[in-house]
Amino acid sequence: MEYTHLSEFEIRSGALSMWTPELAADAWQADDRPLTSVHTDYCASVDPTDPLPGRGRWIGTAFEMDAPLDRHSWRETLRRWHARHEGLRTTVTTASPGQARRLVAAPTAVDIAEQPVAAITDGTRINEFLRATLEERLSPLVWPHCLAATVEHADTADFTVLVAADHSVMDAYAQAILILELRTLYREVVAGEAARESVTFGSAADFAVLERASAAELGPDSAAVAMWREFLADGAMPRFAPQAQRPARADLPQPSVSRRLLDLTELEQVEAALDQVRHRMSVAVFAALAVANQQRFGADRMRTVMPIATRPDLRWMESMGWFVNVVPVDIALTPGVGVVAAMDLARAALRRSRTANDASWSRVLDLLGVAETPRFGISFLDIRVLPGYELVADLRGRTLRAESYSPDEVFLWVVRAADGLYVSTRYPAGFPAEVMDEFLTAFGHALSSITAAVHADPAIGEAREGQPSAAAHAGATDGRCELPQTARALHTDTLRVAVQAR
Helix, strand or coil: CCEEEHHHCCCCCCEEEEEEEECCHHHCEEECCCCCHHHHHHHHCCCCCCCCCCCCCCEEEEEEECCCCCHHHHHHHHHHHHHHCHHHHEEEEEEECCEEEEEECCHHHCEEEEEECCCCCCHHHHHHHHHHHHHHHCCCCCCCCEEEEEEEECCCCEEEEEEEECHHHCCHHHHHHHHHHHHHHHHHHHCCCCCCCCCCCCCHHHHHHHHHHHHHCCCCCCHHHHHHHHHCCCCCCCCCCHHHCCCCCCCCCCCEEEEEEEEHHHHHHHHHHHHHHCCCHHHHHHHHHHHHHHHHHCCCEEEEEEEEECCCCHHHCCCCCCCEEEEEEEEECCCCCCHHHHHHHHHHHHHHHHHHCCCCHHHHHHHHCCCCCCCEEEEEEEHHHCCCHHHHHHCCCEEEECCCCCCCCEEEEEEEECCEEEEEEECCCCCCHHHHHHHHHHHHHHHHHHHHHHHCCHHHHHHHCCCCCCCCCCCCCCCCCCCCHHHHCCCCCCCCCCCCCC
16 A cells, blocks of 8 residues: 555546535534643644645545445445544634644534535546645644545446545544445445444544543653653754755645565565564664665664554554654664664664653653654554455555645655555655655665575574574564554554654
8 A cells, every 4th residue: 555645646537526524513512531742732733824724734545445336325424434433523622722622523413415526527637626625624623624525437336535634633544444444334334234333443532531641641751751852962853864955945845756665576585584583574674774874875873753553452443533653763873784783773773762652752842842843754564464455455545645845854654565565755845856766776775685685694594593483573572563462463463554743
């Protein structure tokens, strides 16, 4: 599953409709449960007079439903979806200056309205219309925070679905799992069945209670605060290759690149080599990025942030919401280090980062007096942990991000997909495209070199002979995003999530 801009998703021509949640004016009820720390800061960062509040902020998902569009059934599907997830029926009020408060509507209060857009049927024009609409209508301060669109394809008896939301009510894991959730809901409605009930659709507001309580326990002497303090010792968030930056107009959108680094055969060879040295793919990815950073920019130290999932219990396994934390990762390489040794260093760095896993990064930065948000981030996702990932590919499922206009942010998303390893990135308009191309090429080469490097070292085979593999080695933790054992049992492996750090 690629993580791309909507402009990079080819929408087939057809009949376009927008589907908007609606509530009566008196449906909102004040709720004493807090917003998470990051949600509070996020709302405070938004200008309520901005005519394009969704610009650079919204995230979403596009896929093709493998069934004809029945409008009544689709409307009921979206109504059930909103009834199921309290996060989609939540908004904020800023009546108190500087402090957003939570408002919640009852499950039965939401209705869905269809707005046909009959004047636009061409796929390219539909894409342009949707991008403009989402920038205008999605905001963390104005409900609804989630919109849907359908494009009916009469010639093939199916339809394209776009679901887009402000980041405050959706994270990357939610982006991925909503495809099969909506497909299942739609099939249930069409068949006249009741919606599936589950304890795993927990409220994001209940999670916020736990997050704020945990954040309140942080203090200047907390281990996580000390780690962030050391990470930010030079007084600024790390940048990606700042020496390569060139001046550019502030209103230019960031370029975006997506490419396959390894095909399935190459990837499986690398994974077999990793098994020999008891490393996971996440370690290999961070090590290869650090090696590429050293080779291309002469930097023996790669400092970045890593967004991680914070769904701490089974009850939030299938929730719609923003369950994300950010941790610092600092990988120091010796000059000319080989990729195998780099993996040991990367694994140690990822282990260190776990100290900050449960510490709200927003609260930590407040304690440190740091107003700056991350400028360089790396995420890794193994899509095979998602239920039904093979079907997602058949449905042309894509997770989407809004175009960014940042002059200095660089983010990388690396995905272990069913057919290979992919990387997506966005970077400043002033960063030369050829330099990014060279860096991504070096990253791919570093990854592909792991197989030969491991096989060329006879000591590795001798040292590892008779020891359990990486998959079986309980102590081989590497700082990856994790859920409790009860939640992991649903997927057979640890959850790995690609998200945008805000």
